[in-house]
Amino acid sequence: xxxxxxxxxxxxxxxxxxxxxxxxxxxxxxxxxxxxxxxxxxxxxxxxxxxxxxxxxxxxxxxxxxxxxxxxxxxxxxxxxxxxxxxxxxxxxxxxxxxxxxxxxxxxxxxxxxxxxxxxxxxxxxxxxxxxxxxxxxxxxxxxxxxxxxxxxxxxxxxxxxxxxxxxxxxxxxxxxxxxxxxxxxxxxxxxxxxxxxxxxxxxxxxxxxxxxxxxxxxxxxxxxxxxxxxxxxxxxxxxxxxxxxxxxxxxxxxxxxxxxxxxxxxxxxxxxxxxxxxxxx
Amino acid sequence: xxxxxxxxxxxxxxxxxxxxxxxxxxxxxxxxxxxxxxxxxxxxxxxxxxxxxxxxxxxxxxxxxxxxxxxxxxxxxxxxxxxxxxxxxxxxxxxxxxxxxxxxxxxxxxxxxxxxxxxxxxxxxxxxxxxxxxxxxxxxxxxxxxxxxxxxxxxxxxxxxxxxxxxxxxxxxxxxxxxxxxxxxxxxxxxxxxxxxxxxxxxxxxxxxxxxxxxxxxxxxxxxxxxxxxxxxxxxxxxxxxxxxxxxxxxxxxxxxxxxxxxxxxxxxxxxxxxxxxxxxxxxxxxxxxxxxxxxxxxxxxxxxxxxxxxxxxxxxxxxxxxx
Numbered sequence: 019x020x021x022x023x024x025x026x027x028x029x030x031x032x033x034x035x036x037x038x039x040x041x042x043x044x045x046x047x048x049x050x051x052x053x054x055x056x057x058x059x060x061x062x063x064x065x066x067x068x069x070x071x072x073x074x075x076x077x078x079x080x081x082x083x084x085x086x087x088x089x090x091x092x093x094x095x096x097x098x099x100x101x102x103x104x105x106x107x108x109x110x111x112x113x114x115x116x117x118x119x120x121x122x123x124x125x126x127x128x129x130x131x132x133x134x135x136x137x138x139x140x141x142x143x144x145x146x147x148x149x150x151x152x153x154x155x156x157x158x159x160x161x162x163x164x165x166x167x168x169x170x171x172x173x174x175x176x177x178x179x180x181x182x183x184x185x186x187x188x189x190x191x192x193x194x195x196x197x198x199x200x201x202x203x204x205x206x207x208x209x210x211x212x213x214x215x216x217x218x219x220x221x222x223x224x225x226x227x228x229x230x231x232x233x234x235x236x237x238x239x240x241x242x243x244x245x246x247x248x249x250x251x252x253x254x255x256x257x258x259x260x261x262x263x264x265x266x267x268x269x270x271x272x273x274x275x276x277x278x279x280x281x282x283x284x285x286x287x288x289x290x291x292x293x294x295x296x297x298x299x300x
Numbered sequence: 301x302x303x304x305x306x307x308x309x310x311x312x313x314x315x316x317x318x319x320x321x322x323x324x325x326x327x328x329x330x331x332x333x334x335x336x337x338x339x340x341x342x343x344x345x346x347x348x349x350x351x352x353x354x355x356x357x358x359x360x361x362x363x364x365x366x367x368x369x370x371x372x373x374x375x376x377x378x379x380x381x382x383x384x385x386x387x388x389x390x391x392x393x394x395x396x397x398x399x400x401x402x403x404x405x406x407x408x409x410x411x412x413x414x415x416x417x418x419x420x421x422x423x424x425x426x427x428x429x430x431x432x433x434x435x436x437x438x439x440x441x442x443x444x445x446x447x448x449x450x451x452x453x454x455x456x457x458x459x460x461x462x463x464x465x466x467x468x469x470x471x472x473x474x475x476x477x478x479x480x481x482x483x484x485x486x487x488x489x490x491x492x493x494x495x496x497x498x499x500x501x502x503x504x505x506x507x508x509x510x511x512x513x514x515x516x517x518x519x520x521x522x523x524x525x526x527x528x529x530x531x532x533x534x535x536x537x538x539x540x541x542x543x544x545x546x547x548x549x550x551x552x553x554x555x556x557x558x559x560x561x562x563x564x565x566x567x568x569x570x571x572x573x574x575x576x577x578x579x580x581x582x583x584x585x586x587x588x589x590x591x592x593x594x595x596x597x598x599x600x601x602x603x604x605x606x607x608x609x610x611x612x613x614x615x616x617x618x619x620x621x622x623x624x
Contacts, residue, residue, distance in 0.1 A: 030420035037417035124401020
């Protein structure tokens with residue numbers, strides 16, 4: 019293959035990828051979903067702002083009590099609040115819809131006869147779902163940062179260990195939290211993509227994806243199953259807290275990311291082998 | 301590329317593999333055990349307008365899906381424009397399969413732009429031109445900005461045709477293109493097929509309504525229960541059925557006319573003033589000539605060929621509209 023051919027192929031790939039991103043990010047349902055997620059830090063911030071000098075101050079889940087002292091923690095608290103259900107739901111919708119949505123609209127058969135190679139289409143769809151996941155986490159983070167700064171101001175960061183680091187270093191740690199959470203969702207994206215290749219009913223794939231995340235969370239609470247806990251999809255999600263210790267345990271962080279990588283590899287391969295051999299009768 | 305890897309045993313390419321569409325022993329057995337397509341040897345010559353006819357559920361769409369690489373055959377093989385792998389030749393094939401399929405919340409034009417963006421062989425600089433041309437061709441330019449979900453059934457079908465015509469094609473595969481269209485729309489589709497065929501495009505058009513597209517076809521293939529009952533040039537198929545002649549004469553001439561026809565070797569049935577008989581090998585023109593020669597006043601003469609529908613009923617023993 020000549021260099022010119024390679025560059026033509028590459029630009030052809032990006033043309034479809036851009037079209038896919040416009041489709042995913044321009045769709046009203048998805049925009050509403052992002053706005054809903056973005057509202058979480060806003061609402062959370064306002065509630066904390068108006069209750070800060072009452073008896074309710076400092077109660078609730080971890081990180082929440084630190085927000086009034088430092089707006090940066092609104093980012094962390096918001097991500098923490100969204101992690102158990104809202105983010106899995108968002109991922110389920112984005113990835114479950116990927117192939118099944120095209121199948122149910124009848125557009126899949128037309129894309130394939132254009133023709134678009136099945137591996138190429140799956141790649142484009144996976145990137146689309148990942149970008150949407152990143153957009154979801156970013157929406158929470160950006161609005162959390164802006165609302166937190168406006169309501170509470172940003173200051174040097176007091177870590178979980180009690181040590182204080184300067185604002186710049188603290189902000190970097192919060193950014194690391196956000197990136198870690200984003201990467202923690204990739205395994206679920208792969209699971210959703212696989213379900214999406216199994217059905218022509220997008221809602222089914224979406225629901226199944228959310229159920230996987232919930233079941234994983236439930237299994238994680240059963241001590242008798244502690245042997246399988248480290249491999250669970252959601253087990254390491256809260257390890258983002260490592261970035262808020264003076265010396266993050268890179269082993270823990272690396273382990274969390276490795277588990278996601280394994281889920282991506284397994285379910286990515288399943289999605290690929292299913293989609294490249296399936297009869298398209300939708 | 302697009303076709304799932306074929307695991308079916310290799311089938312030796314037939315001599316006419318270079319046809320627009322050729323299948324050999326093409327078979328699809330679904331997991332339920334139902335055989336949708338059974339040993340099909342389809343031959344669509346280049347330049348033909350091939351009418352692919354059969355009742356609903358006779359296997360036409362499954363055949364088309366296999367030819368386009370959407371469904372993997374259980375056994376047998378298919379060649380599209382001479383290629384056993386549809387991937388490389390599909391850019392030269394326009395397809396409308398089992399009704400239009402578009403994103404409901406995107407406009408007609410945006411839907412075409414999406415398909416164009418998916419085509420790795422299309423030049424992005426001329427994408428708008430292509431879409432405009434295709435929309436104009438199907439008379440949808442005025443409604444191009446409306447969301448697809450607001451389109452009427454006929455407009456949806458037209459957008460499907462526009463997508464098939466997005467680029468110049470060597471072959472058009474149109475599965476039930478007249479579904480949902482009113483008589484005027486159906487006429488327009490026929491006209492479009494005729495125009496495309498005149499420009500050299502091969503057209504494979506399926507329908508479960510015999511009369512609808514029969515008139516524009518140069519070739520016919522008739523399916524029933526997953527099998528191809530009959531295929532070939534249209535005139536050959538037309539000549540299959542036994543033609544029947546009917547002569548109407550003035551009241552005093554019935555007996556004379558019957559005598560003349562019997563001399564010609566025909567088995568005559570008389571019904572009031574009308575005499576009819578199967579023609580067999582007899583040239584129809586000899587009948588009026590012989591009658592006039594015998595001084596019979598002929599007031600009417602007609603040769604009826606059995607309709608395709610009658611041929612179908614003859615071959616299957618059941619009506620065409622019977623779904624299985």
